[in-house]
Amino acid sequence: MQEAHSVLGPASPQAAAIAHLAWIFFGVAALVWLAVLGSLTVALLRPHGLGERDVDPQLTRRHRNVVSGALGLSAVALLVLGVVDYSTGRGIETPRAATPDTVRVRLIGRQWWWEIQYEQKTPPYRVTTANELHIPLGRPVVLTLESSDVIHSFWAPSLHGKSDLVPSYSSEFVIQADKPGVYRAPCAEYCGAQHAKMMLLIIAQPADSFAGWYANEMRDAPTPPPNVARGQEVFRTAACPFCHTIRGAATGGSVAPDLTHIASRMTLAAGTLPNRRAELAAWIANAQGPKPGNRMPANLVSGGDLNALVDYLGTLR
Amino acid sequence: MTATRAPAPLPPHEETFARTWASPRGVAGFFTSVDHKSIGLRFIATALLFLALGGALALTMRTQLMRPDNHLLSPQLYNQFFTVHGTTMMFLFAVPAMMGLGVYLVPLMIGTRNLIFPRLVAYSYWVYLLGGLFLYSGLLTGNGPPAGWFSYTPLSELTFDPTKGSDIWAQTITFTEISMLCVAVTLIITIFKQRAPGMSLERIPLFVWSILVTSFMVVFAMTTVATASFFLAADRLVDTRFFDERNGGDPVLWQHLFWLFGHPEVYIIFLPGTGIVSHLVTTFSRRPMFGYTAIVFATIATGIISFGVWVHHMFAVGLPQLGLSFYSASSLIVTIPTAIQLFCWIATLWSGRPQWRAPLLFVLGFFFILVRGGLTGVMLASVPFDLQAHDSYFVVGHLHDVLIGGAVFPLMGALIYWYPKATGRLTSETAGRWAFALLFIGQNLTFFPMHILGLHGMPRRVYTYLASSGWGNLNFLETIGAYILALGVLVTVANLVLSAFFGSPAGDNPWAADTLEWATTSPPPPGNFPAIPVVWDRDPLWSQTDPSERSVVVGLRADRREVLFTTTLDAVPVRRLSLPGPTIWTFWAAIGTTIGLVMLIFTPWGLVVGSLLAATPLIVWAWPKAGGSE
Numbered sequence: 021m022q023e024a025h026s027v028l029g030p031a032s033p034q035a036a037a038i039a040h041l042a043w044i045f046f047g048v049a050a051l052v053w054l055a056v057l058g059s060l061t062v063a064l065l066r067p068h069g070l071g072e073r074d075v076d077p078q079l080t081r082r083h084r085n086v087v088s089g090a091l092g093l094s095a096v097a098l099l100v101l102g103v104v105d106y107s108t109g110r111g112i113e114t115p116r117a118a119t120p121d122t123v124r125v126r127l128i129g130r131q132w133w134w135e136i137q138y139e140q141k142t143p144p145y146r147v148t149t150a151n152e153l154h155i156p157l158g159r160p161v162v163l164t165l166e167s168s169d170v171i172h173s174f175w176a177p178s179l180h181g182k183s184d185l186v187p188s189y190s191s192e193f194v195i196q197a198d199k200p201g202v203y204r205a206p207c208a209e210y211c212g213a214q215h216a217k218m219m220l221l222i223i224a225q226p227a228d229s230f231a232g233w234y235a236n237e238m239r240d241a242p243t244p245p246p247n248v249a250r251g252q253e254v255f256r257t258a259a260c261p262f263c264h265t266i267r268g269a270a271t272g273g274s275v276a277p278d279l280t281h282i283a284s285r286m287t288l289a290a291g292t293l294p295n296r297r298a299e300l301a302a303w304i305a306n307a308q309g310p311k312p313g314n315r316m317p318a319n320l321v322s323g324g325d326l327n328a329l330v331d332y333l334g335t336l337r
Numbered sequence: 338m339t340a341t342r343a344p345a346p347l348p349p350h351e352e353t354f355a356r357t358w359a360s361p362r363g364v365a366g367f368f369t370s371v372d373h374k375s376i377g378l379r380f381i382a383t384a385l386l387f388l389a390l391g392g393a394l395a396l397t398m399r400t401q402l403m404r405p406d407n408h409l410l411s412p413q414l415y416n417q418f419f420t421v422h423g424t425t426m427m428f429l430f431a432v433p434a435m436m437g438l439g440v441y442l443v444p445l446m447i448g449t450r451n452l453i454f455p456r457l458v459a460y461s462y463w464v465y466l467l468g469g470l471f472l473y474s475g476l477l478t479g480n481g482p483p484a485g486w487f488s489y490t491p492l493s494e495l496t497f498d499p500t501k502g503s504d505i506w507a508q509t510i511t512f513t514e515i516s517m518l519c520v521a522v523t524l525i526i527t528i529f530k531q532r533a534p535g536m537s538l539e540r541i542p543l544f545v546w547s548i549l550v551t552s553f554m555v556v557f558a559m560t561t562v563a564t565a566s567f568f569l570a571a572d573r574l575v576d577t578r579f580f581d582e583r584n585g586g587d588p589v590l591w592q593h594l595f596w597l598f599g600h601p602e603v604y605i606i607f608l609p610g611t612g613i614v615s616h617l618v619t620t621f622s623r624r625p626m627f628g629y630t631a632i633v634f635a636t637i638a639t640g641i642i643s644f645g646v647w648v649h650h651m652f653a654v655g656l657p658q659l660g661l662s663f664y665s666a667s668s669l670i671v672t673i674p675t676a677i678q679l680f681c682w683i684a685t686l687w688s689g690r691p692q693w694r695a696p697l698l699f700v701l702g703f704f705f706i707l708v709r710g711g712l713t714g715v716m717l718a719s720v721p722f723d724l725q726a727h728d729s730y731f732v733v734g735h736l737h738d739v740l741i742g743g744a745v746f747p748l749m750g751a752l753i754y755w756y757p758k759a760t761g762r763l764t765s766e767t768a769g770r771w772a773f774a775l776l777f778i779g780q781n782l783t784f785f786p787m788h789i790l791g792l793h794g795m796p797r798r799v800y801t802y803l804a805s806s807g808w809g810n811l812n813f814l815e816t817i818g819a820y821i822l823a824l825g826v827l828v829t830v831a832n833l834v835l836s837a838f839f840g841s842p843a844g845d846n847p848w849a850a851d852t853l854e855w856a857t858t859s860p861p862p863p864g865n866f867p868a869i870p871v872v873w874d875r876d877p878l879w880s881q882t883d884p885s886e887r888s889v890v891v892g893l894r895a896d897r898r899e900v901l902f903t904t905t906l907d908a909v910p911v912r913r914l915s916l917p918g919p920t921i922w923t924f925w926a927a928i929g930t931t932i933g934l935v936m937l938i939f940t941p942w943g944l945v946v947g948s949l950l951a952a953t954p955l956i957v958w959a960w961p962k963a964g965g966s967e
Contacts, residue, residue, distance in 0.1 A: 025794030026793045027725045027791075027792040027794070028792055028793075035725075038721045041719065041721055042722055042792075045715070045719065045722060049712035049713070049716065052708075052712060056679060056683070056704070057704065057705065059683050059687075060686070060701070063683050063684075064686060064701075068688075068691075073625070080627065083627055083628075083684040083688070084628075087627075087628065087677075087680040087681065090676075091680065094672075094673065094676045095673060098670070098672065098715070101669070101715065101719070102665070102666060102669050106662060108719075108721045109661075109662070109719075109720045113658065131497075170489075171489055171491070171588065175728075175794075175796065177725060177729075177793075177794040180724070181653070181723075184653050184654050184655060186588060186654065187491060187582050187588065188582035188587075188588075189655065206794070206799075207796070208727070208728045208796045209728060210416075210484075210485050210489070210492070210728075212416075212483070212492055213413055213416060214412060215796075215798060215799060216798075216800045216801055312413070313413060
C-alpha cells in the first residue's frame, strides 16, 4: 500500500482547504515574481537616453506614480490574501463540541515513539497501543496531544497541518480521513538524537474493519500455544517487563511501547524497520544498530532464547 | 573651524597627523590597534572564516543526506553539526560580517576619522573571536551543542542534554551578544554625532541608514536573547527553573524570548544587505537613488515592524486563534516596506545607464532569489499554510533564499565593490563573474527543490530518511548544488586573496561613485581624512567631481586624535573631541571576559572571577589621562 505524506495530495477536508489555499498563494506569488523580475529586466535592457547622473523631472514624476500604483496593488493583494487566509483558518479550526460519532484518542509523544490510548466510556476505558493509529473513515478523530518529555509535533501532511505536543500542556486537534490508506506522520519538532526516526502511521479504514481491529485490540494477549510458551517465559524473566507490557502475560512498565498486539503492526521502532521476523530478532539483539541513541538498552537474550522470544512475539496478533 | 572652498587645502601638519593616527607596527600593533579600518577588516575576515567553517559543516550534512539511509554521520554528530551550522551562520558569520562592514565603512562614509569608542570596538572583536573559537572547541572535543541553533527547552535543559554542549551554546550566545551590543552602541553614537558638516539626516548614505537602524535593532533584540541565554545557563548551572514546567517554569517562555530576538535577527542581517544594494544600484546605474526618503522610512518601518511578528515561528504551539491572527497580519504587513525598496531600486535602474560589472550581477541575483524568498515568506505568514510548511524543508528553502539572497549576495557584491578601497587594488572581473555564476546556480539548485520536498512531507532536522519516502532524487540534486555553491565561495575567496597581490591599482574612486569613502585614498590613511570633508548634498562626489575643489574643514589639531562633533539632525559642527589611542588593555579585558564565561559552564564562581578579571583591565583602559576633549 502506498504510504501518503503530501501537502498537495490531501485526503481530508482540512488538508484539502489548506492545499486549495496553497495553490492560490503559489499562483499569486508566481505572478508577482514574474512582474518584479520582468520589470527589472526591462529596466536593465531598455535603451537609456539620459546622460550620466542626469535627472529628468518628468520621468521621476512618472516613476513616482508607477511605484505608488505598484505599492497600492501590493497592499490590495496582501489584503485579499489575508482575508482568504483568515477564512481558511476559521474553516479548519478545531470544533468545540464533539459529535456522537467522535473517536477520542490520547496521543503522547515520547523520545522517540508515539503512545496511543483510545478512550471509551465503558471498561476497560482505555486501550493502549503504539506507533500505529487506526482511524475509521469519514469520522472526526479528536486527538489529545501530550508529551512526556520534550516538545514533539504531530504532522500528517495528507490530513492536516501541525500541532505541537508540549510537556505540561494538553491540546486538542481534530483530524479526519476520507480516503482509505496509510498516512505518514513524522515527528515535526526536533526532539533529540532520533527525531528522524519517530514516525507515526495513520491507518484509515472503513468502519467495519476498524471495528474488527479495535475489538481485537481490546482483548488481552492470548495464552500462548505450547510450542511458544518458552518465549513467554523468556519475556517474563528477561529485562523486558521493566519497560514493556503485554496485557494478559506480563504487566510491566509503560515507558516503552505496549506489545500486547505487536505482531499486528506494520513496522518496528516507530517506522524504523518493517515488522518481519528477521528484523525483530535483529532489533531485540541490538536495538542501537538501526536506531542509535534510542532508549532500548542492550540485553542478554540471545541464541535459543532469542528465537523463542521472537516466535512468541510473532503470535501476538 | 569654518567650512571653506579654498583650493587644495593641505592640513597644516600632515606628518604630525600621520604620526598621531598611526597604529603601532608588528605584533604589538595587532593586539593594540584601535583603527576602525583594521578592526572592521578583521571582523569581516573572521566572519568569512566562520562562513567557511559553517559551510563545511553544511556540505558534510548535505553529503549525508545525498541518499536515503546513509551512514556518513551518526545522528548525534549530525545533530551537533546542524546546531553549530545554524549558530555559526547567524551569530558568527552574518551579523559580525555586516556589523564589521559597518565598522569599516561608516566613519569613511560620514567623513570622520574613527569611531567614537574605538577601544570598545577593539574589545568587542576579541570577545567575538574568542566566543567563536569556544564554540568550535566544544565541537572538536565532542561537546558540540546538540539542541539546535534555537535550543528549545526542555530539550536543551540538563535533563535531556547532560553534556556540556548546551552550556557552550548558551555562553557562545552571550559572547556574541556582548560583542555586537558594544559595536551597535558605538555605531549609533558615531552616526548621530560625528557626521561631516552638512551631512544632515536627509543626506546620510543609505548604507549608513541601514546600519543605524540595524544597530538599534541589535540593542533591543540582542538584549532579549542575552537574557534568554543567561536564563538557560542559570537553569543548567544553578537550577533556576525558568523553563522547567515541572517546577513552575514554562518551556514556551523560551520560544517567546528566543523568537522575539530571532525574527528581528533576520532583518538585522537583511537590512545592511539592502543598504549595500542601494549603493550598488546608485553607482552602477549612474543615477541618484529614486525615492531616497521612501527607502529611509521603509528601512525604519522594517526595523520596527520586525519586532511584532515573532509568533509566526510558533503557530503550531497551540496559542489562541485571535493572537495568531494578529501576528499573521503583521507578518503580511512587514513585506510592504521591502516592496517599497524593491520598487525604488527598479525605478532607479529604469532611468539609469546600467554598467555590467560583477557587483551589479550580485544585485540581480539578490532580486531573483530574495523576491522568491519574500513571497514564500508571505505564504508562511498564513496560519493554515504555515501549519503545513512549518518545520518542513519548505522553511529550510525559504530561509536560505532570504538569507543567502538577501544578505550573502549583497555581501559578495560589497566585498568586490569596496575591496579596492580597502586594498588599493581591484579584484578580477572575470573571477567575480565566475563566482557569481557558481553561487547563483548553486544556490538555486540547492534550495529551490527544498520547497518541493517540504510540501511532500520532509521534516527539517532529520539526519536521514527512508528510501520509501521518495525524497532521494531531489536530495541528490540539492547535494550537487551545495558543492557548486561551495565552489563559488572558493572562487570568491581566491579572488579576494590573489587580487591583493595581482589586482590592478584602483585609484581613489575606481567606480566613479558618489559617497565620501571614495574621496580619500585607497587604502585610506590612518585617520581617514587629513581634512574633514564638508557635504552640500546627497551625492557629494558627483557634485564636487574635482578633488581640488572639495570643501573641507580646517582647524583640527594634528597632534591629537581629534574628530569633529556635529549636531544630530543637521550636522552643524559644535565641538572638537580627542579620541583615545591604541591600548593592550582591551585585549586583556576580553581575555578576562572569556575566562569568566568559560568558567561559568563549570561553576557559578566564574561570575566572580570573570567580573574581577574583566573589570581590572577595564579600569586601566578607561583611566582618564591629562588632556581630554575640548
